[in-house]
Amino acid sequence: MRETLQTLLKDHRADYIEVRLEENNSSRLIYRGKRLEEAGLSASSGGNVRALVNGGWGFVSFNSIHDLRAKIDLAIEQAGYIARGEIKLSPVEPIIDVVEETFKRNPQNISISEKKQLMDHYNLLMLETAGIQTTTIAYSDIRKKVTLATSEGTYIEQERIDLTLRIAAIASQDGDIQQAGLSIGSKGDFSVIENLDVPVKELAKKAVALLSAPQVKGGIYTVVLDPVLAGVFVHEAFGHLSEADHIYENPKLKEIMVLGRRFGGKHLNIVDGAAVPGYRGSYKYDDEGTPASKTYLISEGVLNSRLHSRETAGRMGEKPTGNARAINYMYPPIVRMTNTFIEPGDISFEDMVADVKEGVYAKDWYGGTTSLEMFTFSAGEAYMIRNGKIAEMLRPIVLSGNVFTTLNNIDTIGNDLSMNQGGGCGKAGQSPLPVSNGSPHIRIRNCLVGGK
């Protein structure tokens, strides 16, 4: 295949062409209550061609890899309609590499029956809990082998395995329904979802406890976020705005996002990087063949750098960061996050809470979303803080912020960084992309919380 691709890419009428071929296979188990609703296997093979001609992109995706020549011609023809001119891809050294990955406890070597046994066990733990009405479990693993060849001479083969487990317990009483969940993932290591008895039992109890918890009163609070929710916060509040494809063609936004602008206090450092090893967002090369890096988005409170594809880096005269990713062969790579986190400070959780007279402690996540300026992120679990102590449990809450003020309102950063691997990121129809995010506990002043 390598020679075929290299021959095809030699002779063409485009400024740049890449061919990405992919094979993947996956398994999934879905439970609803005590029923295993689905045990399914799937496999997929296909690819795409992307061609750049005079500043315009053509893209063709397919399942059948017959007649790649015709697909290349179609991509070039489509690109020819556009002629935007002046696109310069930021140069990267052509790379030839076949990446060998080792997976600690490879889920694809574990039988369906063993996976089912583990899920049955967790399910029973939840269903045995008094007050639990039903449960949901969704387990999946996917192995993906991607081959990238470009007209610049790059040829890379990479393999990745992504695993996710989502568990929820649902409690009900007098028509009221409450739920609590757990979401875990890994880069091909099944052992991260083993030995979860304690958290699984706890989440079932939490769902029941939520039935008698009050709804928070809406308003402005000092909030303390646990590392999981703070990770979602950093992803939504700042990560997306760091993606250069939002900025590079928007002069007004460029002014706002000028490097050197202060967004937070000196204690605030925000990092993204696929070169940080071992997480769901880790890889050696991105989907354009650019080596992964580790990027300080915010350094000591100041905008330091942003996330790039080769196109955005070329246009903005900055260095490519290896953040061009495609969820699968049906899509072109776009600028995405990888592993995004706030670096730890030196304050303990206890000290952080100690001087809060009335506030909210928000933990765990339902989700988050952003409009770049304003964002929301929702906690799966929350408590009032009263006189420096964690007090009564609250129903799940949604918090909201504004990027131009909220980062500046982070007044305390904890010493307990932890990465959350349970999330997936959505952008431009490509969802869920494996990412991780994390943070230590952080405290935010003047945070808007929705409620009664």
Add this chain to the structure above:
Amino acid sequence: MEDILIKASKTAESAEVFQLTALRTPVQFEANRLKQIQTKESVTTALRVFKNGRVGFAQVSGSIKPEELISMALETSEFGHKVNYTLPGNLPLNHPDIYDPEIEKVRVEEMIDIGMEIIESVRANTPEIVFEGTIARTSAIYQIINTNGTDIHYRRSTFTVSMDGMLVRDGDILYIGDILSSCHPIREFSSMTGNLIRQLELARNNVSIKSGIFPVIFSPFGVAGALISPLIAALNGKTVYDGASPLKDKLGKSVFDRKFWLYDDPTIPYQPGSTPCDDEGMPAVRNTLINSGVISQFYYDLHTAALAGTVSTGNGTRNGGLPSPSPHALIIAPGKSTQDEMVKQIKEGLLIEQLMGADQGNTLSGDFSGNVLLGYKIENGEICGRVKDTMVYGNVYQLLGSISDIGNDARWIAGYLNTPSIFCPEISVSAK
């Protein structure tokens, strides 16, 4: 396909093959200019088998030998749920018109022109706005065959026009957007440009609102963003069967305001949500889910219906796996008032166009909370500007339990929901 079915039926008691072949051509705009043209060809084949009284499932995209697909499905059948239903025989179907051959004749140049014309019309009003958008045409072929004699084959064409504009002012970002879809090529888009310009005009000034309880109008997009997903979850037969729906004991009972009707209607010609049958070959029909506030039906696929002791409502939908219940095209019955007439009735309140984050809580309970991404303040019967940094909190059962008025401005939102504006007496607002 037939080959897979014949070979599978040699070892399995029953088998079904579902195949979707699609060709999609999106033309993408970025920063007010044409950016990328794509062609996406895909073929997905799914096999469901009944083996030793259990269900097995496998799905493949791309080339694979029938034997491999069959052995994957048989492997999973050892663990699958017990068979409690039979696959449909060749049932009579109504075929709504959902394929317009014109779609395949729409040239890429024409799609480019449509996008540029919309962008330029709105920029004539507000030159600084920056648009991203997609004009896409899709044609898809659906085939379902099973060992009980079902042999279904139909085509659907879809044309979508979506535009999102971003207007950056000093430390302030305004988003506007709209989406149109049809089985016909869309060549008339003045409603879209008109709507985009109206959003810009209404949001020209930022105004503040204080925290408190206010009357609220949800525009059609507001209904889609805030109110509909809890209803979709609660009316799902599977959620009901599992006891996780607040409506589980409410069949035949009045739960919502008498002005509120909700239908699932896959029979409307040339609507992208329309279909002759669901993804397991059951006839697709118009179902009344909520009848003047009374819960009249939940929606089911074959498996869930069998568990619940009822019949499939033709809502088995595939999303990468075995079918599960999902509505085709929801319709909220319109009222008589214009949106302006409803606005005039409000002394102080909100018109919500886009709510961000509302679907990210415990939607099962009906509680939602979100940031008003695009919403306007109403004062003395007039819209006076955009509100920002504002959150609302509500409960769908309370809001739709007592509706002040329903608009006559029903429209399609992305082909899956047709809704008018809905005016509710009270929502909690928290503002900075």
